[in-house]
Amino acid sequence: MLAAVTAATVGYAGPAAADTGKPAAGAVVTRAGLAPALVAGRGADLGAAEQEAENARSTGTVIGPDRTAYTLPSEASGRSAVKLTPGQYVEFTLPAAANAITVRYSIPDAPGGGGTTAPLDVAVNGRKHSTMTLTSQYSWLYNQYPFSNDPQAGLLHPDWWITECSCVPSATTPAPEIAKPFRPTHFYDEQRLLLGRTYKAGDTVRLTVPQGSKAAWTVIDLLDSELVAAPHVNLAAANVLAFGADPTGRRDSADAIDRAIAFARRVHLPVYLPPGTYQVNRHIVVDDVTIEGAGSWYTIVKGHQVDLATPAPDSSVHTGVGFYGKDAAAGGSRNVHLSGFAIEGDVRERIDTDQVNGIGGAMSDSVIEGLYIHHTKVGLWFDGPMKNLKVTRNVITDQIADGLNFHTGVTDSVVSHNLVRNTGDDGLAMWSEKTADARNTFDHNTVQSPVLANGIAIYGGTDNTVSGNLVADPVREGSAIHVGSRFGAEPFAGHLWITDNTTVRSGTYELNWKIGLGAIWFYALEKDIAADVRVTGDHFLDSTYNAVMVVADWPVKDLYEVTGLHFKDIRVDGTGTSVLSARAAGSADFENVDARNVGAVGVNNCGSFHFTPAGSEFSVTDLGGNDGGTTTGAWLAPWELPNTITCDDRPPVVAPPAPSAW
Template sequence: MHFPRSSATALAAAVCLATAAGGGVAHAQGGPAAKVTRAALDPSLVAGRGADLGFQEQEAENAPTTGTALGANREAYSLAAEASGRDAVRLQPGQYVEFTLPKAANAITVRYSLPDAPTGGGTTSPLDVSVDGKRRHTMTLTSQYSWLYNQYPFTDDPGADLLHPDWWITECGCVPAATTPAPVVSKPFRPGHAFDEQRLLLGRSYPAGAKVRLSVPAGAAATVVDLLDSQTVAPPHVELLAANVLVFGADPTGRRDSADAIDRAVAFARQKHLKVYLPPGTYQVNRHIVVDDVTVVGAGSWYTVVKGHRTDLPGGAHTGVGFYGKDAAEGGSRNVHLSGFAIEGDVRERIDTDQVNGVGGALSDSSIEGLYIHHTKVGMWLDGPMRNLRITGNQIADQIADGINFHTAVTDSVISNNFIRNTGDDGIALWSEKAQDAGNVIDHNTVQTPTLANGIAIYGGADNTVSNNLVADPIREGSALHVGSRFGAEAFAGQLRITDNTTVRAGTFELNWRVGLGAIWFYALEKDIEADVQVTGDDFLDNTYNAAMFVADWPVKDLYSITNVHFKDVKVDGTGTSVVSARAAGSATFENVRARNVGAVGVNNCGTFHFTPDGSEFRLADQGGNSSWLAPWEVPNTITCDDRPPVTPPPAPGPWQ
């Protein structure tokens, strides 16, 4: 979730916030032919954390190639920064990258980037796929769903002038409306959202050791390959005792619109207490399918695809393919169960008022399992009040905005074992606007490469748990884990548990403030953060800047504070700057927090920048067992403020002894 910052004048006042050069960690080209990673790490470093959906990840920069590695880079608006592991391989026509299957597989997913068209709108280009030099497929890649530019909420026009000429522009260090002459920015301005992915069934199963070669044919566009996921996909699921949508006139070829036929199947299934079955095929649906007290089952997300294009509505709004519960104001829906199909949208620009999400509405006592959601605005945006929803085992990729968002009074629900990659906003968010999200669990999910905002963000709420997740490679204006009093959210209450998560290559450079964030960051913008926050058993690996950050926006730094935060049994392996950065009033406790490879100082304590004789307005309590990063003289509130700390790229993380 992302909206414009506070006023340009207020942002300009934050002159103490630092500019820091982001340092990347080099990743060697080549390496073991069948090197398997998770979030570009050795799997042993993240064992037991994140989602497990049965596929094997292999990074292109670790595979034999005749192409060229981009070179590791974490700088926003660079192509490498948006790649998994912050590196990828560029293939010119005639070049290839070759992956050795680590396990038997009959399906692959290729994550890639193609150039945009000169005036926007994307390009298409072929990519040849061969296995052991024999079986050949041709994938038609596209960048039609990639490449956004300029200021929020972005445009797909690379030649556009500033969308908001009165906003703070980091690149010129000025407030344009107060600057003569007006700033000149290079075009395209702030290019991003550069990657996409495509899936391919190989037609048969190949054993471990088979070599999958991706080649760019002559005359095709230069193609950047980020990674290959390989897996064994089970045969199509068949549901015999069900309302088969084909009987009601649905077209599995995708040539005719099947929305009305699916509606008829849903109505019949409710009447007869049957499931709705979507057999293998592609079904064209260009609006919402409203579901209540019904189960909709596909043959599997690789076989059943519900696909639509954007449809114009009166007044300039749009709709598109999606499965929606009834609006909460109408009582919402309950007993809805969706599983085993893909939702392919056609969203190419961000319009926040559009309801073009994969799954929406209010769904109580319901479940969503085994979906693949691609090219919608938000994968799942649920508006409460609603309760007892289980979201498990889904893949959400290449969204314009969030992956999953629980918005307003969503309670006692679970988001577990989901894989989310390349969102245009928060990967997973709880947003307690007007009423608390409470009693929810976000557990064992993987969130990779959110291009804007955070991997997992909690905006207000009570008694929620974030546990056993893996969050990697946030790009800009956010980080891996976020606790924020923002966006009109209700104040935090009860206890927030952030337990046994792993973050890697997090802590982005905040372009508006010109300061490096923490892998986990607490932000008091609209209210105090004073609930009991327990950060326990987490690993913060290869942090670009800080591991943990406490911050208040400059205009409110004397109004709001962050207190009652407790770190225990935490490991920090590598920071570009500090373990803790404090830019707010408040306090936190630390017990058995071990840190190594710290780039600058353990604690960068600025408080609220008043630099009083009594010390910083932020206090640290040493509860024992901490390693040398927390020096006795830094406790409780010694001022150690350095607005421009040196950035030392940390070494690659490794096992702890």
């Protein structure tokens, strides 16, 4: 079994500032915990400046780096953060003019679960500005899937394999012997604050835990600062206030918004939600309508999760705030435009049958832009068939499950320039269950810290593209980019382009298999993966284990294979183990793949584990220009080709240095 990956064994990008009593030498701005130059042109650029707390002046304690699941630093951006006790602070220097901040933090759960609240004082240039009320009511999950809010709960599935002891508890380990709380996770939340005026570059923002706080500790992960534009106004629109909506949030405004939508459709006007907080505790059904807010910092649509008296036909037992297109079976919705508001949900547990997503249903020929979606189950979950949807420039954070999922027959659609952070499942996914997703593109998105599963996952489909994305810090049971024949998905067909993406601090430890994954990994579980898959121009930085992994599950290793993989113009800067780990039958070719700081042998080729005299069942073709590698020589050495067995299931992990300019 591999040793736990800790601060001693994993590289860390970025210095930690000790408390010297002197201001930090300028503002240290990062993107996904990296120097911005290392990810130039990749990921979403939404105008916010990210600053990691461990790079700021502080009287607190830097925790991490650590990539071990179920720890506070492992779920932090950059795998490190700052822990404060009452009276301590962390102080950031603004790198540019700003009038708004977002604080990513964690505070303890209540002893019996359900969360707590705690204060955090905000001072600008040494003068107190306000006190934020932090909460852990939407964080801290425990136990086995689909997880519990109760830290003292017994095993949800007593007959499941428990990786911590390699046992079936009901057979060998009584449930009471499992340490509680069992598998704590999903520690972080974030909160936004408008500062009321614009502060200049060089001004300071200090976050202090006041004396007397009931929170034993407060962890600050990062601060995003930005200059928010003035509220958008549309006088030539159906204003929801004219239809009885309450901008104070005291009264439910769902019916008033429905009336505004009905009127707007009759007279062909958009609907406008002026600044305010609007209480909505159910789905707003949208079709052939434009709904504009004043901007996501100013217009907030916020609801409570509501228990249903009887389960809905789709098996939901709750409802809550959300904007939904009509079901695809009813024809779906078309010509929907949603922009410029926040959706604040109230989801604190994972119930997969619940329709408590920020955006849902089917929406063809539609645009969703400039939303902030927070505390829902899934930010945006689309059930097709549907086509021609554009999702752009949204912020999707602190979800219980996925950030966005194209489920079943979504075609000709684009998801671009979105920030997805702290999801409880895949950040962005295409899931071709029953009907293939086709001709879709995930482009220039930033996905950070999915605590379960993958940053970007493609489950089957035809002619799809993943391009220009930045994916950082996946924690467990997945990695940065995943191509999987799983979950009943239709087979891969046509082509899949994976182009010009950057991953960092990925290639996680798979807790069930007890092996390291790849920053990008291909998994043949239910079918062959036999499409034309081209991975071109991607950068795999500081991978905890492998840069690339190809795998078939052991029971099907002789049934399915992965063929037709093409890697070209790739940079691999740091792996704990190998550039390629092949644990399946199939084939791949490599051209101009440059690697450095590789911890183990460049290619770990196990094939399908038959170790025949003819060599591995996974054939590797060198098309030239594959340079660099390990202390043992070039990563794609001639003696490893085309199918030499070089199988080492669990090589020692060698932490690479922090990524640097190529």
